[in-house]
Amino acid sequence: xxxxxxxxxxxxxxxxxxxxxxxxxxNSMFDYFLxxxxxxxxxxxxxxxxxxIKDKNEDGRFTVFLNKSxxxxxxxxxxxxxxxxxxxxxxxxxxxxGADGLTFGKGTHLIxxx
Amino acid sequence: DTGVSQxxxxxxxxxxxxxxxxxxxISEHNRLYWYRQTLGQGPEFLTYFQNEAQLEKSRLLSDRFxxxxxxxxxxxxxxxxxxxxxxxxxxxxxxxxxxxxxxxHFGDGTRLSxx
Numbered sequence: 157x158x159x160x161x162x163x164x165x166x167x168x169x170x171x172x173x174x175x176x177x178x179x180x181x182x183n184s185m186f187d188y189f190l191x192x193x194x195x196x197x198x199x200x201x202x203x204x205x206x207x208x209i210k211d212k213n214e215d216g217r218f219t220v221f222l223n224k225s226x227x228x229x230x231x232x233x234x235x236x237x238x239x240x241x242x243x244x245x246x247x248x249x250x251x252x253x254g255a256d257g258l259t260f261g262k263g264t265h266l267i268x269x270x
Numbered sequence: 271d272t273g274v275s276q277x278x279x280x281x282x283x284x285x286x287x288x289x290x291x292x293x294x295x296i297s298e299h300n301r302l303y304w305y306r307q308t309l310g311q312g313p314e315f316l317t318y319f320q321n322e323a324q325l326e327k328s329r330l331l332s333d334r335f336x337x338x339x340x341x342x343x344x345x346x347x348x349x350x351x352x353x354x355x356x357x358x359x360x361x362x363x364x365x366x367x368x369x370x371x372x373x374x375h376f377g378d379g380t381r382l383s384x385x
Contacts, residue, residue: 188371190374192376198378199274199276199379200313202373202374245312245313247312249371250315256315257329258313258315258374260313262310263311
């Protein structure tokens with residue numbers, strides 16, 4: 157039973173434009189969310205996180221938005237660059253405080269077109 | 271500051287054999303996690319340690335799976351009597367305790383192939 161869902165297996169965006177990756181969750185007790193980026197043959201790399209007490213967190217070209225009433229978060233990448241082509245995973249801790257393991261979505265493969 | 275290190279990177283073995291993977295976390299991280307990832311899925315949480323204490327192991331996939339972290343530094347994941355369905359990427363992650371939420375940092379994984 158997937159508690160974190162990424163419903164778009166892939167997304168193609170032109171270089172320089174905005175990439176928007178979406179994630180929905182079912183457990184209203186989640187208090188922290190993370191985005192990871194994964195290149196082939198490498199482990200996931202932490203990108204950005206957001207606490208449930210915030211609705212936005214920004215780090216350079218990456219911004220995560222959280223809509224608690226809709227149980228939805230999104231990752232915005234502006235401007236998109238060729239090196240952003242990767243699989244992006246949304247994740248949340250299985251229990252409070254972040255000490256437990258993470259539950260992940262299935263990922264969205266982002267392809268940046270030149 | 272080196273990242274999480276996993277060995278071996280690839281393991282090919284025959285069905286029924288035992289396999290052991292090693293994970294060396296980031297040096298100041300006292301929490302260590304094991305995950306399994308299969309094709310088209312996100313990582314699936316298996317177990318975690320805080321220092322040498324295994325605080326969660328109910329999500330280990332069967333009693334053929336076990337993990338240790340004897341001195342609170344490196345960890346091993348063992349799979350006994352391997353089966354075809356065990357073929358997957360096994361990922362290790364580590365994090366530190368501290369104020370607020372601390373992200374987990376992953377190694378590059380061990381890819382297991384069962385013949």
